[in-house]
Amino acid sequence: MDKMLSVSNLGKAFKDKQVISNISFDVHKGEIMAILGPNGAGKSTTIRNIMGIMYPDEGSIHFQSTNGKEIPRHRIGYLPEERGLYKNVKVMDILLYLADLKDYPLDKARTRALEYLKKFDLEGKDKVSVEELSKGMGQKVQFIASIIHEPELLILDEPFSGLDPVSQELFKDEIRNLAKNGTAILLSSHQMNLVEEMADRLFMIHRGKKVIYGTMDDVKLEYANFKCTIHGNNDPKQLELLPDVQRIEVNEGSTILYLDKDVNPNQWLKQLPEDLQILELKINRVSLHEIFIDIASDKNLLQEKKAGEVYA
Numbered sequence: 229m230d231k232m233l234s235v236s237n238l239g240k241a242f243k244d245k246q247v248i249s250n251i252s253f254d255v256h257k258g259e260i261m262a263i264l265g266p267n268g269a270g271k272s273t274t275i276r277n278i279m280g281i282m283y284p285d286e287g288s289i290h291f292q293s294t295n296g297k298e299i300p301r302h303r304i305g306y307l308p309e310e311r312g313l314y315k316n317v318k319v320m321d322i323l324l325y326l327a328d329l330k331d332y333p334l335d336k337a338r339t340r341a342l343e344y345l346k347k348f349d350l351e352g353k354d355k356v357s358v359e360e361l362s363k364g365m366g367q368k369v370q371f372i373a374s375i376i377h378e379p380e381l382l383i384l385d386e387p388f389s390g391l392d393p394v395s396q397e398l399f400k401d402e403i404r405n406l407a408k409n410g411t412a413i414l415l416s417s418h419q420m421n422l423v424e425e426m427a428d429r430l431f432m433i434h435r436g437k438k439v440i441y442g443t444m445d446d447v448k449l450e451y452a453n454f455k456c457t458i459h460g461n462n463d464p465k466q467l468e469l470l471p472d473v474q475r476i477e478v479n480e481g482s483t484i485l486y487l488d489k490d491v492n493p494n495q496w497l498k499q500l501p502e503d504l505q506i507l508e509l510k511i512n513r514v515s516l517h518e519i520f521i522d523i524a525s526d527k528n529l530l531q532e533k534k535a536g537e538v539y540a
């Protein structure tokens with residue numbers, strides 16, 4: 229697959245504080261690559277360095293188009309984390325102004341703007357000034373601004389934050405469409421369910437360092453171990469001592485047993501003691517959300533893996 233963006237060994241410090249180090253990943257044509265991590269992990273700093281809003285202390289950033297040449301800046305789209313458009317300007321005027329800055333033909337931009345406003349339930353808002361829009365509407369207009377010029381590479385910093393579920397679906401569909409049509413997409417998010425549904429690959433960052441990098445399938449296979457939820461009145465100590473149990477979580481009337489990697493659930497179930505009270509039992513894989521929480525809270529789901537050693 230064509231690499232459109234390569235980030236190599238990026239490092240950045242603010243005063244004495246190292247905020248990101250050794251960050252390396254690629255984004256390919258037609259893929260959705262997610263960068264995720266807890267608050268303060270370094271996602272926006274990484275993106276701002278890529279966008280040239282600040283300069284890295286170490287490492288390099290390389291944009292490459294499918295024709296082998298560097299992607300010119302005007303072929304990149306960017307939705308910054310800080311939302312905000314000029315307030316007393318009409319929606320169409322701002323979209324055309326931003327398209328013009330990207331050297332995009334104005335007649336095409338006008339047609340695309342009207343199409344997208346319709347698609348995002350903002351039909352007729354082209355003549356309204358930005359200050360009259362709700363927060364979500366403003367976010368939609370800013371999203372349109374980031375794609376109006378048909379970018380080859382699109383970078384979206386927290387595109388879903390503050391959106392209602394219907395608008396989230398609209399954004400999701402459009403982002404998928406863009407990827408299907410060949411746009412390389414890098415998005416940051418901490419909404420795991422959305423990332424799990426959409427991303428082809430992901431890069432998880434924690435305290436400025438890589439903890440996971442790979443395809444969604446690889447990540448699930450590697451980290452999404454099985455967990456077994458048992459409803460019943462049982463002694464947590466007995467459950468904790470069962471084979472292949474990494475750790476347990478005791479809730480009211482039920483216990484979740486997090487199992488080791490590579491456990492075969494059929495065989496594991498066969499060796500449960502007969503005196504265990506089972507009112508209900510469920511086996512499923514941990515979600516990306518749980519993997520994320522474990523990493524963010526330094527629990528031991530990844531204890532066998534040292535951060536940064538997982539994928540090249």
Ligand SMILES: Nc1ncnc2c1ncn2[C@@H]1O[C@H](COP(=O)(O)OP(=O)(O)OP(=O)(O)O)[C@@H](O)[C@H]1O
Binds near residue numbers: 242247273274418
């Ligand atoms: N301009 C700056 N000066 C000093 N420290 C900064 C600056 N920008 C970011 N930081 C620090 O860098 C760290 C990473 O911040 P960053 O905004 O990249 O995190 P993030 O992963 O995007 O977080 P969030 O999900 O909360 O937006 C934080 O500790 C933050 O305080």
